[in-house]
Amino acid sequence: xxxxxxxxxxxxxxxxxxxxxxxxxxxxxxxxxxxxxxxxxxxxxxxxxxxxxxxxxxxxxxxxxxxxxxxxxxxxxxxxxxxxxxxxxxxxxxxxxxxxxxxxxxxxxxxxxxxxxxxxxxxxxxxxxxxxxxxxxxxxxxxxxxxxxxxxxxxxxxxxxxxxxxxxxxxxxxxxxxxxxxxxxxxxxxxxxxxxxxxxxxxxxxxxxxxxxxxxxxxxxxxxxxxxxxxxxxxxxxxxxxxxxxxxxxxxxxxxxxxxxxxxxxxxxxxxxxxxxxxxxxxxxxxxxxxxxxxxxxxxxxxxxxxxxxxxxxxxxxxxxxxxxxxxxxxxxxxxxxxxxxxxxxxxxxxxxxxxxxxxxxxxxxxxxxxxxxxxxxxxxxxxxxxxxxxxxxxxxxxxxxxxxxxxxxxxxxxxxxxxxxxxxxxxxxxxxxxxxxxx
Amino acid sequence: xxxxxxxxxxxxxxxxxxxxxxxxxxxxxxxxxxxxxxxxxxxxxxxxxxxxxxxxxxxxxxxxxxxxxxxxxxxxxxxxxxxxxxxxxxxxxxxxxxxxxxxxxxxxxxxxxxxxxxxxxxxxxxxxxxxxxxxxxxxxxxxxxxxxxxxxxxxxxxxxxxxxxxxxxxxxxxxxxxxxxxxxxxxxxxxxx
Amino acid sequence: xxxxxxxxxxxxxxxxxxxxxxxxxxxxxxxxxxxxxxxxxxxxxxxxxxxxxxxxxxxxxxxxxxxxxxxxxxxxxxxxxxxxxxxxxxxxxxxxxxxxxxxxxxxxxxxxxxxxxxxxxxxxxxxxxxxxxxxxxxxxxxxxxxxxxxxxxxxxxxxxxxxxxxxxxxxxxxxxxxxxxxxxxxxxxxxxxxxxxxxxxxxxxxxxxxxxxxxxxxxxxxxxxxxxxxxxxxxxxxxxxxxxxxxxxxxxxxxxxxxxxxxxxxxxxxxxxxxxxxxxxxxxxxxxxxxxxxxx
Numbered sequence: 069x070x071x072x073x074x075x076x077x078x079x080x081x082x083x084x085x086x087x088x089x090x091x092x093x094x095x096x097x098x099x100x101x102x103x104x105x106x107x108x109x110x111x112x113x114x115x116x117x118x119x120x121x122x123x124x125x126x127x128x129x130x131x132x133x134x135x136x137x138x139x140x141x142x143x144x145x146x147x148x149x150x151x152x153x154x155x156x157x158x159x160x161x162x163x164x165x166x167x168x169x170x171x172x173x174x175x176x177x178x179x180x181x182x183x184x185x186x187x188x189x190x191x192x193x194x195x196x197x198x199x200x201x202x203x204x205x206x207x208x209x210x211x212x213x214x215x216x217x218x219x220x221x222x223x224x225x226x227x228x229x230x231x232x233x234x235x236x237x238x239x240x241x242x243x244x245x246x247x248x249x250x251x252x253x254x255x256x257x258x259x260x261x262x263x264x265x266x267x268x269x270x271x272x273x274x275x276x277x278x279x280x281x282x283x284x285x286x287x288x289x290x291x292x293x294x295x296x297x298x299x300x301x302x303x304x305x306x307x308x309x310x311x312x313x314x315x316x317x318x319x320x321x322x323x324x325x326x327x328x329x330x331x332x333x334x335x336x337x338x339x340x341x342x343x344x345x346x347x348x349x350x351x352x353x354x355x356x357x358x359x360x361x362x363x364x365x366x367x368x369x370x371x372x373x374x375x376x377x378x379x380x381x382x383x384x385x386x387x388x389x390x391x392x393x394x395x396x397x398x399x400x401x402x403x404x405x406x407x408x409x410x411x412x413x414x415x416x417x418x419x420x421x422x423x424x425x426x427x428x429x430x431x432x433x434x435x436x437x438x439x440x441x442x443x444x445x446x447x448x449x450x451x452x453x454x455x456x457x458x459x460x461x462x463x464x465x466x467x468x469x470x471x472x473x474x475x476x477x478x479x480x481x482x483x484x485x486x487x488x489x490x491x492x493x494x495x496x497x498x499x500x501x502x503x504x505x506x507x508x
Numbered sequence: 509x510x511x512x513x514x515x516x517x518x519x520x521x522x523x524x525x526x527x528x529x530x531x532x533x534x535x536x537x538x539x540x541x542x543x544x545x546x547x548x549x550x551x552x553x554x555x556x557x558x559x560x561x562x563x564x565x566x567x568x569x570x571x572x573x574x575x576x577x578x579x580x581x582x583x584x585x586x587x588x589x590x591x592x593x594x595x596x597x598x599x600x601x602x603x604x605x606x607x608x609x610x611x612x613x614x615x616x617x618x619x620x621x622x623x624x625x626x627x628x629x630x631x632x633x634x635x636x637x638x639x640x641x642x643x644x645x646x647x648x649x650x651x652x653x654x655x656x657x658x659x660x661x662x663x664x665x666x667x668x669x670x671x672x673x674x675x676x677x678x679x680x681x682x683x684x685x686x687x688x689x690x691x692x693x694x695x696x697x698x699x700x701x
Numbered sequence: 702x703x704x705x706x707x708x709x710x711x712x713x714x715x716x717x718x719x720x721x722x723x724x725x726x727x728x729x730x731x732x733x734x735x736x737x738x739x740x741x742x743x744x745x746x747x748x749x750x751x752x753x754x755x756x757x758x759x760x761x762x763x764x765x766x767x768x769x770x771x772x773x774x775x776x777x778x779x780x781x782x783x784x785x786x787x788x789x790x791x792x793x794x795x796x797x798x799x800x801x802x803x804x805x806x807x808x809x810x811x812x813x814x815x816x817x818x819x820x821x822x823x824x825x826x827x828x829x830x831x832x833x834x835x836x837x838x839x840x841x842x843x844x845x846x847x848x849x850x851x852x853x854x855x856x857x858x859x860x861x862x863x864x865x866x867x868x869x870x871x872x873x874x875x876x877x878x879x880x881x882x883x884x885x886x887x888x889x890x891x892x893x894x895x896x897x898x899x900x901x902x903x904x905x906x907x908x909x910x911x912x913x914x915x916x917x918x919x920x921x922x923x924x925x926x927x928x929x930x931x932x933x934x935x936x937x938x939x940x941x942x943x944x945x946x947x948x949x950x951x952x953x954x955x956x957x958x959x960x961x962x963x964x965x966x967x968x969x970x971x972x973x974x975x976x977x978x979x980x981x982x983x984x985x986x987x988x989x990x991x992x993x994x995x996x997x
Binding site for chain 3: 274281392
Binding site: 589592593597604605606607608610638641642643644 | 718721722725726728732733734736737738739767
């Protein structure tokens with residue numbers, strides 16, 4: 069019953085638990101969920117379909133990442149749209165948002181369409197380009213946001229990620245401008261003057277290691293300012309990779325006041341802390357930096373109570389020469405796509421801060437809503453697009469970054485034992501991953 | 509004391525084996541060695557006594573005391589640490605250096621008497637000869653040891669020996685001195701394997 | 702002890718052993734043959750990614766006195782100061798069979814990377830890394846203090862040491878605080894708040910903002926180098942104000958106990974942080990010792 073998975077179009081997921089509810093059989097056909105029926109009955113009713121034994125595993129809507137670096141064009145030696153899409157599929161994702169800090173920068177419709185098309189050709193996930201807010205990410209002239217929005221790539225999220233739109237006037241203008249097409253500005257909140265040469269979280273560890281500190285206030289000050297700007301112009305603001313307790317507090321109060329702000333946290337900020345830097349291994353160098361245990365507690369609470377809307381990976385592949393060096397000279401960033409769900413399971417599900425319905429909301433429904441991704445993050449219901457992920461919550465696995473697709477291996481979880489394994493992923497009704505293996 | 513091993517803390521008395529030289533034997537042997545030195549060197553002129561720390565240096569002092577009593581002259585006495593000259597330096601963890609004190613007159617043209625407690629493989633003496641070579645050029649070097657226990661691994665012999673003590677390699681010969689151990693004696697101990 | 706990377710890792714016994722050894726090695730200077738065969742046939746590489754003639758010469762002399770073959774490599778300059786080169790250089794050294802590498806680097810943790818990344822097998826001695834540590838400097842400082850102030854016992858317990866100046870950027874301060882604490886000394890850090898690192902309150906040292914508070918009680922006052930460009934980054938208003946508040950002038954000098962030491966890790970900014978100092982003449986000896994203590 070095997071056949072070419074790429075062309076195979078009918079599947080029965082037998083005895084899977086949608087959002088961890090009672091087991092059912094889910095029939096996929098013609099790119100959609102055709103039928104949801106009693107466990108064990110799907111195969112008989114759909115004899116030509118390939119049966120994927122679910123054995124009580126959890127069925128989630130396909131995950132949607134609002135924050136991915138695919139490196140193409142420019143740094144194909146670190147990642148391509150193709151390999152990044154594969155990593156996403158392995159992690160249970162069916163859509164990713166490709167950040168704008170490519171070379172050339174994704175500040176024109178041309179580059180955005182190129183990346184979008186590469187994503188279509190790869191065919192593992194929806195690749196949604198994120199447009200740059202300013203030309204060349206230089207924080208000066210506004211990029212042609214409207215052209216990108218109107219292009220085939222339908223860009224709705226704009227970000228200078230990696231750099232902060234630090235000029236308050238330009239930030240205000242950008243927030244106002246994207247209202248035309250209901251876009252959102254995703255801000256990388258980092259006050260540049262407070263973080264010149266910064267290497268890691270400013271605190272006891274940075275003082276001991278003699279590494280230049282990245283103070284929490286540099287993030288919180290920008291978030292506070294941007295929230296006030298968003299309120300002023302009544303526009304949508306999204307905060308990238310919230311990392312500090314103070315930031316969570318500020319966003320929580322803004323939401324209470326009804327300001328249109330959303331926020332994301334990365335898997336690594338849910339699990340890892342700044343003391344990992346003591347070995348000077350740049351695999352732990354990331355921006356914003358790993359923070360303290362108290363910050364980890366705060367972002368978990370924020371994600372649990374909805375202050376932080378979503379988890380976004382900030383998947384940042386780097387070629388080995390950019391990581392296998394002195395800490396000061398190493399690039400910021402770590403891989404996130406293949407491990408994201410497991411890290412969330414470890415930090416949120418095993419701690420009972422979130423149930424699987426909550427995970428589906430934070431990793432699929434809400435990011436799809438914020439990014440305005442059609443056909444993604446939809447309910448697990450008959451007639452909906454078959455963008456699905458099957459997760460074995462009881463399977464633990466040891467991360468081996470060398471096994472990941474793509475040339476980069478900068479995973480901070482390498483060698484770590486994590487719970488919950490993505491066993492199958494379906495993108496528009498086609499199986500991209502079965503038994504934890506890419507299908508082509 | 510086994511060559512090549514750092515000096516261990518003084519073992520508990522019950523661990524000590526039979527006494528092969530007591531305080532009187534020890535004193536007599538040192539006196540005899542002192543007289544042999546004088547006889548061979550035809551007096552105390554140009555003599556320099558150098559002991560290898562820790563116990564060799566103490567023995568050197570005792571020999572110098574006896575020479576003074578016998579001849580009425582002050583023989584220069586010093587100590588010579590050989591740690592950095594050992595051929596097994598890399599095989600052992602870092603250890604404290606012993607003290608090296610060369611008498612003010614130096615050793616150039618002098619008749620150096622090198623003093624150690626136990627002569628065993630000969631490697632310590634080999635190292636000491638190298639060390640002496642770096643300090644100066646004596647007219648001659650003679651070797652005085654309290655115990656020669658055999659098992660030489662290098663072509664080295666002692667000129668003055670307190671006692672020849674046949675041993676097997678499983679045993680250790682340990683000199684205890686009143687300055688350090690409260691008693692003068694040499695004990696033979698079977699190493700616990 | 703295979704590597705010497707920072708002073709936090711040095712236990713009290715180890716530190717005392719190193720300092721004792723240094724005392725013995727000091728006698729070597731008086732001998733006609735100023736050489737010991739301890740490292741004969743071994744290769745020591747001095748890898749300096751940051752200029753420091755004095756430190757480099759000290760390490761060279763030290764290794765040579767211990768009969769090692771010394772290769773000195775100055776890698777300062779834009780083309781070789783990138784990370785890739787540290788790895789490549791390390792692999793080259795490994796191919797050459799370097800038994801020990803003395804490294805000075807402007808990036809904190811570079812010696813740690815060299816020692817733990819698996820690039821080389823040999824011992825690594827940190828000769829100063831960025832704003833992190835400078836353990837051999839701390840050892841020589843402790844040696845100097847012992848020689849002058851505790852010549853009899855060699856015990857630094859209870860010694861009152863004041864470190865004054867730019868603690869934030871000072872690897873010397875980090876190394877000294879840890880080592881002196883291990884050796885039982887009481888350390889006070891004196892600095893304007895702008896030049897103290899976040900989290901300094903967790904260091905094993907007292908912190909004060911005023912140099913005039915407790916000067917009379919100090920056995921040692923160590924002035925830390927303050928770079929004039931810090932002024933432009935608003936760490937302090939002007940050189941004049943800094944030297945008025947944190948400089949050791951002759952008036953403050955006079956308030957120190959008679960037998961106290963004034964130290965400076967060099968290079969000095971005369972007129973900014975210091976007017977006078979006690980020379981650290983034992984430098985080369987202590988460094989020799991360090992090479993020995995690590996490699997043996």
